[in-house]
Amino acid sequence: MSLDTHLQELRRKHEALSRQVESEARAPGSDSLTLADLKKRKLAIKQQIERLSHSVH
Numbered sequence: 001m002s003l004d005t006h007l008q009e010l011r012r013k014h015e016a017l018s019r020q021v022e023s024e025a026r027a028p029g030s031d032s033l034t035l036a037d038l039k040k041r042k043l044a045i046k047q048q049i050e051r052l053s054h055s056v057h
Helices: 003-026 033-055
Strands: none
Touching: 003 033
16 A cells, blocks of 8 residues: 555544534543543544655645
């Protein structure tokens, strides 16, 4: 898998997690632990994207 393809996949996953976070936050009776886990996963992917993007430049 090329670096560009990998970055695109990570961005796609990040966007999907963003939608999940928004949905979970709006849901009545949402689970704060689930929301925290989603946010941690989203942040980890964002950090991966940033590291890989900086290694390209």
